[in-house]
Amino acid sequence: MGQVVEAERLAAEVLKANRTDVGAASILARALMAQRRNEEAIAPLERATRRVEDPGLETLLSAALGGAGRRSEAIDLLRRTTARRPPFLPAFQELAGQLAAAGRFDEAVAVIDSALALAPASLELQLLLAQILPHRNERGRAREILEKLRTVAPGHPDILAALARVLLLDGEYAAAADLYRQVLAQRPDDPLTRTSFSACLLEMGDRAAGEANLRLALRGRPQMIGRTASALAMASHGRFFFRPSAVAKFLS
Template sequence: RGHHHSRAQVLERAALALRMRQFAEAEQLAAEVLMASRTDTAAASILARALIAQNRGVEAIAPLEKAARRSSDVSIETLLGAALGSAGRRAEAVEQLRRTTARRPPFTPAFQELAGQLAKAGRIDEAIAVVESGLALVPETIDLQLDLARLHLHHNARGKAREILLKAREAAPGRPEILTALARVLVLDGEYAAAADACRHALGLRPDDAMTRADLAACLLEMGERDAGEAHLRSALRNRPEMLGRTTYALATSSHGRFFFRPSAVAKFLQG
């Protein structure tokens, strides 16, 4: 077809597009590779991720089923479970993912995907059991520890969540997600100074994380540090106009916040 790109080059471009959240482009490039070689698991994987990201999981099922039959690749099977779930076929998704979590060596994302599907269905205890079974096999996996902490928070088991997150922070001090999750637990326990500290550390690792900046602002407002809180809210909003809801919420719910009748007034205030 006139272009001389090697399959590897096209796949690399597709993977890059996916990372940059350019899902339509990733989809198109991966589909191109699959037309030429129907068995390419890397292309099937990128195509599926791009479709799921566009809420078109239904379309990802057939190519994934084909790839799974040919390769029995755990990551393809896990994506198939995700696609089935996003297409609303949860029972099949759970069945598929249970099979994949039974494979050895264990594939961590399969446990995460299965737990996520169960949690979405409100089956939190089952989700916790899945994550715990994964951690029994690979205890040092930070992603599973984070998931377990978040699931405990669903049940408002804050002590358990805190214990897991403090251990995780020791093991992986460079992971901002641990710090932001810990900050949420501390906020729920009313420990605003400690939460603000965790947020600051997370922002040190990821300065453009607007959500965490809004959380920090909420902590500062709770502590009565209104000017600092409002300054952080402004900067959270500057990069991310879609953060208006979160920042408005922080201002309105904080005991030392401000009250506005109209969202436009908040926007004006924060952008002022």
């Protein structure tokens, strides 16, 4: 329900009464991570993983470690988790994501390929693969995967967004914009999708609509200033500013 502060309080109370409650430790960690307090989530998860061998807890701990900037530790832990059988597919997804975030795209693809050999029908793994492939300039392969996934799960926002990204990179701005509209119909408050949608509009010469959507993406989100500035500067019909403050003022 999104009440992460209350979830944090209740889970902490349970742990005070019973420090071995693995479920409470997991909920506490998730609540802390939802508040971008990854460093605080590490200790209860480490205590829990010392008490029980659980791939879900180890994967959650790895996500907290990665979020706290301790990516090498996260990757080492995930390597051990993914080596166990039966396989725990979310650990493969997290490992591939951590590797991709570190710019190690070949390794990330290898991890997903190994997981798909175990679970070839996994939509989540195929989607993650398609999201990483463009970083290796394999947009054709990514597009083929995403088109197939769209027939399996029509209207899935993550699939539509990933396919739109490939179309945007290939210069098919109108088709990409249409897909981004479908995603925004489901997720109107998604600033990253709205920024990409704006980039399409700017490339199509619709500067007014593009800039209006960038204003929506930035509103109340100062962390989006870099992405909105890039969208403005990189578009062939965009604008360039010398200072982030000037971008913020223009989009305010």
